[in-house]
Amino acid sequence: MPPIPKADQEARAFFESVVPDHPAVTVRPMFGNVSAFVNGNMFMGVFGPDIFLRLPEADREAIMREGGGPFEPMPGRPMREYVILPLEWRDQPDRLRQWVARSHEHAEAMPPKQPKPPKKRT
Secondary structure, three states: OOOOOOOOHHHHHHHHHHOOOOOOEEEEEEOOEEEEEEOOEEEEEEEOOEEEEEOOHHHHHHHHHOOOEEOOOEOOEOOOOEEEOOHHHHHOHHHHHHHHHHHHHHHHOOOOOOOOOOOOOO
C-alpha cells in the first residue's frame, strides 16, 4: 500500500484559511493530515495537496464535472460522500469558500455523531 500523502505547510495553511470560523467547528488529525468537523461529523479536510469536502450527490457530481475527483484515502476504497476539489480552485478562494460553506451546512444538518464507546481491554 502506498504511503498516505502528507500536507505540506502551504496546503495546511490554505486549508486553515478556508475552514469556517464557527463555534461548533473543530479541527483535528485525520488520515495523517487534518480535517474539520461539525457536531462530530467530518465535512472537509486536507489530504496531501488536496482539499476534500463532504457534499450531497448532486453537488459532488457538479464538482466532478468541474475537474474534481473521488476521495480515496486508500486506493480502491472511495469515501462516497466526499469529493476532492480541483486544484485550480485555490486561485478562486471566494468560490472555494462557497463550496466549503455548503459542505459545512450539509454536515451541520446531520445528526450529531456519537462517540464510539471505548474498547474493552482483555
